[in-house]
Amino acid sequence: xxxxxxxxxxxxxxxxxxxxxxxxxxxxxxxxxxxxxxxxxxxxxxxxxxxxxxxxxxxxxxxxxxxxxxxxxxxxxxxxxxxxxxxxxxxxxxxxxxxxxxxxxxxxxxxxxxxxxxxxxxxxxxxxxxxxxxxxxxxxxxxxxxxxxxxxxxxxxxxxxxxxxxxxxxxxxxxxxxxxxxxxxxxxxxxxxxxxxxxxxxxxxxxxxxxxxxxxxxxxxxxxxxxxxxxxxxxxxxxxxxxxxxxxxxxxxxxxxxxxxxxxxxxxxxxxxxxxxxxxxxxxxxxxxxxxxxxxxxxxxxxxxxxxxxxxxxxxxxxxxxxxx
Amino acid sequence: xxxxxxxxxxxxxxxxxxxxxxxxxxxxxxxxxxxxxxxxxxxxxxxxxxxxxxxxxxxxxxxxxxxxxxxxxxxxxxxxxxxxxxxxxxxxxxxxxxxxxxxxxxxxxxxxxxxxxxxxxxxxxxxxxxxxxxxxxxxxxxxxxxxxxxxxxxxxxxxxxxxxxxxxxxxxxxxxxxxxxxxxxxxxxxxxxxxxxxxxxxxxxxxxxxxxxxxxxxxxxxxxxxxxxxxxxxxxxxxxxxxxxxxxxxxxxxxxxxxxxxxxxxxxxxxxxxxxxxxxxxxxxxxxxxxxxxxx
Numbered sequence: 001x002x003x004x005x006x007x008x009x010x011x012x013x014x015x016x017x018x019x020x021x022x023x024x025x026x027x028x029x030x031x032x033x034x035x036x037x038x039x040x041x042x043x044x045x046x047x048x049x050x051x052x053x054x055x056x057x058x059x060x061x062x063x064x065x066x067x068x069x070x071x072x073x074x075x076x077x078x079x080x081x082x083x084x085x086x087x088x089x090x091x092x093x094x095x096x097x098x099x100x101x102x103x104x105x106x107x108x109x110x111x112x113x114x115x116x117x118x119x120x121x122x123x124x125x126x127x128x129x130x131x132x133x134x135x136x137x138x139x140x141x142x143x144x145x146x147x148x149x150x151x152x153x154x155x156x157x158x159x160x161x162x163x164x165x166x167x168x169x170x171x172x173x174x175x176x177x178x179x180x181x182x183x184x185x186x187x188x189x190x191x192x193x194x195x196x197x198x199x200x201x202x203x204x205x206x207x208x209x210x211x212x213x214x215x216x217x218x219x220x221x222x223x224x225x226x227x228x229x230x231x232x233x234x235x236x237x238x239x240x241x242x243x244x245x246x247x248x249x250x251x252x253x254x255x256x257x258x259x260x261x262x263x264x265x266x267x268x269x270x271x272x273x274x275x276x277x278x279x280x281x282x283x284x285x286x287x288x289x290x291x292x293x294x295x296x297x298x299x300x301x302x303x304x305x306x307x308x309x310x311x312x313x314x315x316x317x318x319x320x321x322x323x324x325x
Numbered sequence: 326x327x328x329x330x331x332x333x334x335x336x337x338x339x340x341x342x343x344x345x346x347x348x349x350x351x352x353x354x355x356x357x358x359x360x361x362x363x364x365x366x367x368x369x370x371x372x373x374x375x376x377x378x379x380x381x382x383x384x385x386x387x388x389x390x391x392x393x394x395x396x397x398x399x400x401x402x403x404x405x406x407x408x409x410x411x412x413x414x415x416x417x418x419x420x421x422x423x424x425x426x427x428x429x430x431x432x433x434x435x436x437x438x439x440x441x442x443x444x445x446x447x448x449x450x451x452x453x454x455x456x457x458x459x460x461x462x463x464x465x466x467x468x469x470x471x472x473x474x475x476x477x478x479x480x481x482x483x484x485x486x487x488x489x490x491x492x493x494x495x496x497x498x499x500x501x502x503x504x505x506x507x508x509x510x511x512x513x514x515x516x517x518x519x520x521x522x523x524x525x526x527x528x529x530x531x532x533x534x535x536x537x538x539x540x541x542x543x544x545x546x547x548x549x550x551x552x553x554x555x556x557x558x559x560x561x562x563x564x565x566x567x568x569x570x571x572x573x574x575x576x577x578x579x580x581x582x583x584x585x586x587x588x589x590x591x592x593x594x595x596x597x598x599x600x601x602x603x604x605x606x607x608x609x610x611x612x613x614x615x616x617x618x619x620x621x
Contacts, residue, residue, distance in 0.1 A: 117345025147363035189352025253451035273452035296456035
């Protein structure tokens with residue numbers, strides 16, 4: 001070994017060797033710099049979580065204790081009991097989970113279908129329609145939420161209810177705010193939260209799949225929808241995962257639409273987000289501070305669990321999913 | 326005879342294509358076009374709510390005039406949002422590009438680092454963050470102020486600079502930048518994701534060629550990486566502008582929300598429309614400029 005190294009050194013001049021050492025040293029410095037940078041920024045990202053956890057388990061008398069740095073002297077679960085009792089957590093949790101899961105599954109299905117339509121078929125006005133898909137991402141929600149609120153307060157079945165007027169009476173209407181229907185309508189028609197983004201992702205993904213697959217299936221006698229369901233959809237795993245995770249999380253966290261259309265449905269984000277509605281006390285009241293932090297932890301835990309389960313495949317999927325097209 | 330000929334494969338595919346996107350077309354009409362039109366009508370009328378129905382009386386551009394000339398708060402809020410977004414966007418895009426390039430390299434613990442860096446994607450700007458920040462010292466931290474005490478010892482750097490005898494202005498600038506990094510990291514989750522995917526899609530052979538030809542790392546970045554990820558750069562710029570502009574926490578949104586809460590839908594709709602028009606114009610200008618640049 002020593003011999004070989006000696007022989008090898010003969011081939012390299014002194015200046016070469018010096019440069020190689022310098023490179024090693026530089027690379028080493030760079031590694032340390034990269035670690036410091038990533039560690040520091042990672043800390044900034046984790047900081048709110050660390051703060052939340054540090055506070056949520058703290059007994060009330062230790063809130064303003066200056067001698068405590070991160071780790072409380074003793075742990076307690078009473079903050080959670082307080083937040084759960086005040087906000088009616090368990091009742092909301094089930095409802096929120098059910099509605100979020102429903103919205104997410106429908107959104108995955110509808111965005112995939114529409115994305116496939118844009119990717120694999122040629123029809124008149126396709127370019128303009130797709131530009132309009134991206135355009136929907138740009139509309140500030142407050143522009144459309146108010147009309148939606150008034151439409152859903154007296155929902156006339158997309159105009160069909162107006163027939164009622166023909167029979168001499170009022171239009172047939174049903175109030176559907178504070179039910180699951182606003183979300184179902186939005187997701188079935190591919191207008192859920194940031195649906196345009198997912199249509200874009202699905203379209204780029206399906207465009208990348210070879211057309212031969214489809215042609216083969218068609219020649220073998222599979223219909224268009226059969227081809228989509230049985231040949232193309234099973235290949236879209238990564239992008240479905242990305243859509244599922246992001247949609248689930250965005251619906252779980254949503255406040256903008258839900259606070260208006262589903263205000264009394266009992267969603268967690270609305271119930272807990274409306275802090276003054278369930279937490280008494282002034283902002284500096286220690287009980288309130290603890291209540292807030294434990295509520296935040298209660299709200300975020302389910303999606304953190306989901307994220308931890310999916311995160312490795314999520315990171316891979318993003319890379320594979322061909323977001324880039 | 327012609328009518329009896331079977332429909333060709335191509336024509337059939339066209340109809341099937343419409344069938345696939347039919348749900349979206351229906352939604353676009355019912356959930357975008359009609360509400361937009363309705364809110365435009367609100368903004369041109371006096372709206373009063375009567376047993377769940379909205380009564381409208383046409384008043385023309387009155388609400389727009391009021392917002393532009395009679396409201397001391399609307400234009401400043403709009404300007405605050407717009408200038409904030411235009412100032413933040415380049416910072417966020419450059420920052421997320423650097424982070425994506427770091428996360429694209431091979432090193433131990435990359436999986437953990439990536440999953441931490443993607444976390445803002447799932448939490449940023451949500452109720453969770455509002456709950457954590459409400460009643461903690463982080464509100465001031467996110468606003469870029471140096472706070473005293475608390476868990477985050479960000480005044481340490483300020484102290485250090487003060488003791489080193491630098492001017493107060495310089496210290497303040499550095500402090501603002503340092504504290505702004507919190508905002509920056511928390512708003513770059515999706516952007517890092519998009520850049521990372523873009524970087525992965527650049528073909529390895531291009532880098533090999535650059536290496537064989539003796540290009541330095543700097544040259545490789547500007548001649549190979551940068552042109553290849555240019556389309557994603559444009560998307561990221563536009564995404565950042567839109568996302569920050571229509572966020573719940575923007576000054577304009579909060580101001581409009583005040584009126585929505587007071588059920589003054591007509592005036593809120595007028596402001597929301599002006600807000601929308603400004604965003605649309607900004608996006609179009611940015612798109613044209615960036616597209617022209619990338620073609621050169």
